[in-house]
Amino acid sequence: SQELEQSPQSLIVQEGKNLTINCTSSKTLYGLYWYKQKYGEGLIFLMMLQKGGEEKSHEKITAKLDEKKQQSSLHITASQPSHAGIYLCGAANQAGTALIFGKGTTLSVSS
């Protein structure tokens, strides 16, 4: 079965610093989703990447998909306390019916 490995597991950065979170799949990726979750709450959709080489940005968050490496990265520029939370990557399961997720990366931003 497919697995998604996220790194790092947790991250503490100073406000204003840049950071990158990685998501690596054990199998071919057919669409990669990034979500953000506040502890104990639901997931908020950030962006979806479909094609190799695709890059999307939303405010200060940029995500890229490297299809050959079966990997995606999420980059946050000039981090703010509002960026704190758990970032999860998700990918379609083999049947294409639902998403499987990584364990998440917990981000803390110190001011």
Next chain:
Amino acid sequence: ETGVTQTPRHLVMGMTNKKSLKCEQHLGHNAMYWYKQSAKKPLELMFVYNFKEQTENNSVPSRFSPECPNSSHLFLHLHTLQPEDSALYLCASSQDPGTYNEQFFGPGTRLTVL
């Protein structure tokens, strides 16, 4: 506010109790999902419904019984649960099931089984 609501937000139950979780989506979507999120584990897919029909059961124990009376509502009936079933239960919906359909998540129900 994602357009997916879940009630209750918190639930504490004994192992012999029977309770139900409710999910409602106001987005006109056709597919609905139940996920389980336990500490230090990835989100686990439990069930998928498409047009009210169950299309996927991810080897979930029978003490969890889903019900989808229409495309807008999804229930998870719980009975004789175990303490290890304590987790955050998340409901999601998407326009259709499938690879490139964004899923919208509810806020979850935090379940504690004593």
